[in-house]
Amino acid sequence: xxxxxxxxxxxxxxxxxxxxxxxxxxxxxxxxxxxxxxxxxxxxxxxxxxxxxxxxxxxxxxxxxxxxxxxxxxxxxxxxxxxxxxxxxxxxxxxxxxxxxxxxxxxxxxxxxxx
DNA sequence: TTGCTGACCGACG
DNA sequence: CCGTCGGCCAGCA
Numbered sequence: 001x002x003x004x005x006x007x008x009x010x011x012x013x014x015x016x017x018x019x020x021x022x023x024x025x026x027x028x029x030x031x032x033x034x035x036x037x038x039x040x041x042x043x044x045x046x047x048x049x050x051x052x053x054x055x056x057x058x059x060x061x062x063x064x065x066x067x068x069x070x071x072x073x074x075x076x077x078x079x080x081x082x083x084x085x086x087x088x089x090x091x092x093x094x095x096x097x098x099x100x101x102x103x104x105x106x107x108x109x110x111x112x113x114x115x
Numbered sequence: 116t117t118g119c120t121g122a123c124c125g126a127c128g
Numbered sequence: 129c130c131g132t133c134g135g136c137c138a139g140c141a
Contacts (some may be wrong), residue, residue, distance in 0.1 A: 008138075030137065031136090037124085038136040044122035064123065071122030081122095086120055 005035075008034070013053060015107050019061040022088040023105035024097060026065045032071040033107040033114060048074055060084040067100030 006014075015030050027043040036042070043062070048071075060081045064070045072081040072095065082092045091098035103111035 028125095031123080036136075039138095040123035041121060042123090042134080042137060045120095047122055049139090060120085062122080065125095069122090074122055 008036070008039075009046040009049060011044050013050060013055065013057050015111070016050070016057050016062060017055070017057065018045070018107070018111065019058055021106055022090060022103070024061045024063055024067070024085070024090060024100070024103050025105045025107060026063060028065050028077060029106050029108060030062065035109065035114065044071065047071060063097060067097040067104075069095045069097075 011034050012030055016031060021026055026040075028037065028040040030043045031037055032038040034095075047057070047059045047062055050059050051074075059071065060075070063070070069085075069092065072078050074084050075081045081093070085097070087090050090103055097103060
């Protein structure tokens with residue numbers, strides 16, 4: 001069953017909403033889970049559009065593979081992304097997540113196969 | 116319609 | 129270690 005009635009963006013949002021509180025994942029991990037490993041850029045693009053989405057998307061829980069807050073400039077304030085993460089107990093220093101491996105949540109491992 | 120661009124990633128020298 | 133390049137593909141002028 002897995003029709004493609006859902007757009008790629010919508011699939012990205014669905015996964016993003018499943019990221020547990022206090023955990024983070026990467027653009028590439030979400031792309032890989034959706035079976036489009038090479039489309040990590042599209043995940044970032046989807047996050048950019050997530051602000052206009054009707055539902056709340058925890059975009060601050062999505063960082064790049066190095067655990068760096070590369071998308072911080074797309075939040076209202078460049079400090080907002082870090083503040084949101086720290087409010088969840090995620091330590092951030094110099095735009096980089098401390099103990100990234102520990103906070104990392106991999107949808108490919110944590111979630112069942114995509115529909 | 117064509118041709119950029121982009122919150123990425125991995126490979127190469 | 130560092131810079132650069134190709135690939136991926138949805139939006140937009």
